[in-house]
Amino acid sequence: MIIIDSRVAATPDFLRERATFVRLETIRLIEIAKVGHYSSVFSAAEIFATLYYSVMSLKPGDPSWPDRDRFLMGKGHAAVGLYPILADLGFLPLEELDGYTRLGSALGDHPDMRKVPGIDFSSGSIGHALSNGIGMALGCRLDRREYTVFVMLGDGEMQEGQVWEAALSAAHYQLANVIAIIDRNGYQLDGKVDDVIGIEPLGDKWRAFGWEVHEVDGHDVIALDTLLHRLKQDTERSSPVCVIANTVKGKGVPFMETEPGWHLGYLDPVDARAAVEAILMGGGSQ
Amino acid sequence: MTLELSENSWQYRSLNAVNPGLDYLSDALIDLTDQGHPIVAGAADLQYSNGLVKYAKAYPERFFQFGISEQHMVSAAAGLATTGKMPFVATFASFLGLLCCEQIRMDIAYCNLPVRLIGHHTGISLGFYGTSHHATEDISTMRAIANLTVVSTADGPQLASAIAASVNWPQPIYFRIGRGREPDVYDPGVPFVFGKAITHRIGSEITIIACGTTVHPAIAAADALSAKGISVGVIDMPTIKPLDVDSVIEAGSRSAVILTVEEHNVLGGLGSAVAEVLAETRPGARLVRHGIKDEFSLIAPPAHLYAHYQLDAEGLQQVMMDIIES
Secondary structure (H helix, E strand, C coil), X not given: CCCECCCCCCCHHHHHHHHHXXXXXXXXXXXXXXXXXXXXXXXXXXXXHHHHHHHCCECCCCCCCCCCCEEEECCHHHHHXXXXXXXXXXXCCHHHHHHCCCCCCCCCCCCCCCCCCCCCXXXXXXXXXXXXXXXXXXXXXXXXXXXXXXXXXXXXXXXXXXXXXXXXXXXXXXXXXXXXXXXXXXEECCEEHHHHCCCCCHHHHHHHCCCEEEEEECCCHHHHHHHHHHHHHCCCCCCCEEEEEECCCCCCCHHHHCCHHHHCECCCHHHHHHHHHHHHCCCCCC | CCCCCCCCCHHHHHHHHHCHHHHHHHHHHHHHHHCCCCEEEEECCCCCCCCHHHHHHHCHHHEEECCCXXXXXXXXXXXXXXXXCEEEEEEEHHHXXXXXXXXXXXXXXXXXXXXXEEEECCECCCHHHCHHHXXXXXXXXXXXXXXXXXXXXXXXXXXXXXXXXXXXXXXXXXXXXXXXXXXXXXXXXXXXXXXCCEEEECCCXXXXXXXXXXXXXXXXXXXXXXXXXXXXXXXXXXEEECCCHHHHHXXXXXXXXXXXXXXXXXXXXXXXXXXXHHHHHXXXXXEEEEEECCCCCCCCCHHHHHHHCCCCHHHHHHHHHHHHHC
16 A cells, blocks of 8 residues: 655655646646636645645545545635546546546546545535634544644635634634645636735734744745645644745746636647646746 | 633523523433544534533533634534544524525535534524524525435424434434423433424324424414314424425325424425425325415514414414314
């Protein structure tokens, strides 16, 4: 059985290569559906790769392993980028990716814990995931276990009131094993987050809610890997942690990086080839 | 819990004096926890109103106070359930069945997690606290959600039995309960069977199908009319979903009229569930739905409201007399 041992850090080159794999597979899978959230995945590709290939403790052959680290996605629409990792690690057959979004497939635009091994919680309605993760952390404490609950949140998700209910709750219960990672890519469906409903000063907000706050370049795999390992291993902390990962929406594909309309879209074959070439030229990871 | 209500306070004395039915909630959960079931409980700033403070004192590490964050409580309960727990989370039914509807749908029902949702002070039982606090739509919302079992208990003993039975019921459950002041219909310890109606009286002219707090007055009203020679049956339908379809068909074959009685809007609740069965199976009985007639309920002391809406024994007698004379 494969075991991801979080004590052994993956090499930066390997994590970058896996982030590239995430981007390329995302393009391939969305081609099946003919529409999808490319740029929401591209901002999170290094975060996915770092968590799943280095930081989290997992047993892909035993997805219900009680001591595994948990990962929840408030921005469930980026699931198309996570499925290839789950398949690559052996949570599900690689061939299953080929049926992405087709009738009867377990793999939809948003993740379903009841259908996809390795998905720790279903999502799709933005704003629930941090609360779900807090419930897991409370259960973890009651069971005297030591796993970490990682919750990826979108920056637009900060506009959901329930996020702040959860933020209060995690600080109150001193859930130090909750690590929220905000994919601060700056855009949501209707435009720039700060134009739609501004969320700054974001770090100050989380600090005011009693969280330890860190900022990191969300495409720098060395910085991400170092920080997340350190936070996971820190047993002295009494507060939950918020990592603001500064990212670029559509990272790795220049014409997406400058065009917010790619939150949801479809690459025709010509654009898809251009996107693949840009990614293979090294766009993305740092 | 750092500050408890003083035993001399008005709130402590009034709650303990007049809400004995709510003791059953905590007592049942304490029993299950004592037996080793993985119970946890949660409240949203209403631990005194729903009596869960008693559970919190018995098992402080298994009780979670979420504050005035009902939606967060429901979503967190789902997370707890993924770790093998059986969470019971409680708040006013008006908040649970409506404010938290989407969290219940997405995090609990869609994920099919064994969370038990306790919507208390349901119907119009919060009287003059305001229509904001009345829950006359929660059966409608909850029974429209797949995977979710919907139970409306008549009294504390039935609630305790249903909670005890729930450890063998894998699906999520919405319990719709009163405010703990309902007169008992059942003796403690009567086994509860999900999906099964309980026939209290058999009658040929009218059969009342009631749930929750209306079961007790329905029996009293039926007995009063029976004493006058009118044949009235009474069925308690505590599980609104899955509905005991056979029981409805049988009553619809036996009686000329089926009268559904509920502390809920007549749209979408028990009456609608029974109507669906009668329309699809056509056993013969005419249906009359009684409850809140698609309006926002008035405010008043609860007893006055029950009288106003003809949901007490006297009112139900009149409703049946009107049916017979019509």
